[in-house]
Amino acid sequence: TTVRGEGERCVGDVLADIDPRLGLPALTGFENHQGVTHLGPTARPFANVRLGNGNGTGDGTEGAFNDTVFGTYMHGPVLARNPLIADLLLKLALDVNALPPTDDRWYEAPGNLRNERIAAAQQPA
8 A cells, every 4th residue: 555655755866676586686766756655465575775765664665566566666767777677577578488688788888877876876975
């Protein structure tokens, strides 16, 4: 369930570790919300927040997933910042175990948006 929180809006960059069962690298995104989300009995947190507010409950969780349904507070280019999440969603939608190999050397290249935002999030305030 999600309700409007009583405190200030959660606005800013988020860096979080995705549930290891999904086999994905860290999540980077931008949150802008005042919601507080409590997960139901079958939902699992999508990620654990290193920087940011996530679900707004104070327990350090961000988003939720249950089977093939995913939710997140991330706005903007969440799939552009996290292309392996986009790949996972495509695999699930297509009901395939693997997609054809692609040249993904750009993914870890210096200067790309993902690495830029992760580096910015890790800088001391």
